[in-house]
Amino acid sequence: MSHELVIGCVGKPSAGKSSFLNAATDSNAKVGNYPFTTIEPNYGITYYPTECPCKRFDKISVCSPRYGRCEQGTRFIPVKMLDVAGLVPGASEGLGLGNQFLDDLRSAHVLLHVVDVSGTTNEKGEETTGYDPINDIQWLKDEIHQWIYNNLWKRWGNIIRKQKATKVQADSILHKKLSGYGTRLFVVKEALERIDLKEPISLDGWDQDQLHKFVDSFLDVRFPTVLVLNKVDQSASDQNISRICSRYPDYAMIPTSALAECFLKKMRQQGYIQYKEGDDNFYTSDTVSTLKVCDEKVKGRLDKLQDLVLFRYGGTGVQLAIKTAVELKKFIPVYPVKNLKTLSCSIKGGDVLRDCMLVSKGTQVREFAGMLHPDLEKYYLYAEGINGQRLGESDEIQENNNIIKYTTAALESVGKDKDKDDDK
Structure with a gap:
C-alpha cells in the first residue's frame, strides 16, 4: 500500500460523491443524476490545512513548500482523494458494481461516506421523493463488513x-x-x-x-469514517440530519453542500466573487470594486446559497470534512530538513521547510527515512529532532518530534544526488 494518504469517497450512487470530489479538488469527475455515473474510480488532489512550523519559529516570510502552499502560517498539504463506484445493497455478493467498489476501496486509508440527506434518491441511487436516508449509513458499513468477514470465514478452517x-x-x-x-x-x-x-x-x-x-x-480502526451529510440546502434535509445525529451520536459527521462549493469556486474563477475555501462568507462587487457585477439571476442564486448554506452551517462543509478525515485517521505531518537552525532542506540554506509528508500513526523514525529515500534507510546512522536531541530509530513520530534531520554514512553523496534530482 502506498505511504501517501488516500481519502476514499464512498456511498450509494447519486449521493453526490463526484460533486464532492469536484468541490474539494481541481478534478472534473463525471457528474450525473443517475446510478453508476462513476464506473472507473476518479482521483483528485485536495489540501489538508494545518499549522506550519514556520509560524512557531518565525519563518513565515521564507517558508517555501515544494508542494501545496503556506498562507500566513497555515500549511495546505496535498492529499489524494478517490471517488469509487456507488455502492448498492448486496454489493458484497456482487450486486451492482459491488466487487469493483470493494476492490477500489483497498487503497483508501479513511472514508468519507457521502449521504444524500435530502431524501431525493433511493437506496439504488434512483430519483424519488421522501426517501429516508438514515438506513444508508448502516447498510454501507454492513456491506464492507460482509466483504471482509466472508473472505475470512471461508478460510477459517x-x-x-x-x-x-x-x-x-x-x-x-x-x-x-x-x-x-x-x-x-x-x-x-x-x-x-x-x-x-x-x-x-x-x-x-x-x-x-x-x-x-x-x-x-x-473496520473501525482500518477504515474510520466521516459522515458527509450532503445536499443540506434541500427542504427535507434539516429533519433528516437531526434524526441521523440522534441515531449515530458517536460518528463524526459534517453537513455539506458540494454543489454550493462548486458554484462558489466557479463564480470566483469567473471574477464575480471573492471567496476562500472554508469561509462562511464571500464578497461581491458591492464591497470589492474590482469584481464583475452579478446579474439578477446570479445574485439571487448567491443570496439563496448564503442563507441556506453559509449562514446556517458556517460554510459549505467541504474543507471541514477533509480536515476531519485526516485528523480522524491521526496522520501526522513530518518535515525532513538538513539544517535544524534554518529549517532548510540544504546544508547551505534555502528552501525553508520545503518538504512535508503525512504519515500514519505508528510510523517509526528509521521507517520514515526509507519513505524519503532508500539510501537514507540503507546508510542510516542517526536522526535528530528540532533541539538537536537524538531520536531512537524505533521511536514513533509524533507532533513533538516531527521536524527531523537524518545523518547517514553516505550523507555527502546522498545529499549531492538529491540536490541534483531537485535541480532537474
Whole structure:
C-alpha cells in the first residue's frame, strides 16, 4: 500500500460523491443524476490545512513548500482523494458494481461516506421523493463488513490449523490474512485490544459471532469514517440530519453542500466573487470594486446559497470534512530538513521547510527515512529532532518530534544526488 494518504469517497450512487470530489479538488469527475455515473474510480488532489512550523519559529516570510502552499502560517498539504463506484445493497455478493467498489476501496486509508440527506434518491441511487436516508449509513458499513468477514470465514478452517501447527500468535496470522486490505500489524493489534483480547489468543475458540465482533472492530480502526451529510440546502434535509445525529451520536459527521462549493469556486474563477475555501462568507462587487457585477439571476442564486448554506452551517462543509478525515485517521505531518537552525532542506540554506509528508500513526523514525529515500534507510546512522536531541530509530513520530534531520554514512553523496534530482 502506498505511504501517501488516500481519502476514499464512498456511498450509494447519486449521493453526490463526484460533486464532492469536484468541490474539494481541481478534478472534473463525471457528474450525473443517475446510478453508476462513476464506473472507473476518479482521483483528485485536495489540501489538508494545518499549522506550519514556520509560524512557531518565525519563518513565515521564507517558508517555501515544494508542494501545496503556506498562507500566513497555515500549511495546505496535498492529499489524494478517490471517488469509487456507488455502492448498492448486496454489493458484497456482487450486486451492482459491488466487487469493483470493494476492490477500489483497498487503497483508501479513511472514508468519507457521502449521504444524500435530502431524501431525493433511493437506496439504488434512483430519483424519488421522501426517501429516508438514515438506513444508508448502516447498510454501507454492513456491506464492507460482509466483504471482509466472508473472505475470512471461508478460510477459517485453514487459519485455525495453521495456528495450531505453527504456534504463531493470532495477531500475526490475522495480519497476514488481512494484508490485502493494506493493513499493518498494529491495526490488527489495536482491533483486538478494542474487544479486550490480548495474546495468547486461540482462534480455535472463535465462533462466527466472535469473528463478526472482530471484523467490526477492525473496520473501525482500518477504515474510520466521516459522515458527509450532503445536499443540506434541500427542504427535507434539516429533519433528516437531526434524526441521523440522534441515531449515530458517536460518528463524526459534517453537513455539506458540494454543489454550493462548486458554484462558489466557479463564480470566483469567473471574477464575480471573492471567496476562500472554508469561509462562511464571500464578497461581491458591492464591497470589492474590482469584481464583475452579478446579474439578477446570479445574485439571487448567491443570496439563496448564503442563507441556506453559509449562514446556517458556517460554510459549505467541504474543507471541514477533509480536515476531519485526516485528523480522524491521526496522520501526522513530518518535515525532513538538513539544517535544524534554518529549517532548510540544504546544508547551505534555502528552501525553508520545503518538504512535508503525512504519515500514519505508528510510523517509526528509521521507517520514515526509507519513505524519503532508500539510501537514507540503507546508510542510516542517526536522526535528530528540532533541539538537536537524538531520536531512537524505533521511536514513533509524533507532533513533538516531527521536524527531523537524518545523518547517514553516505550523507555527502546522498545529499549531492538529491540536490541534483531537485535541480532537474
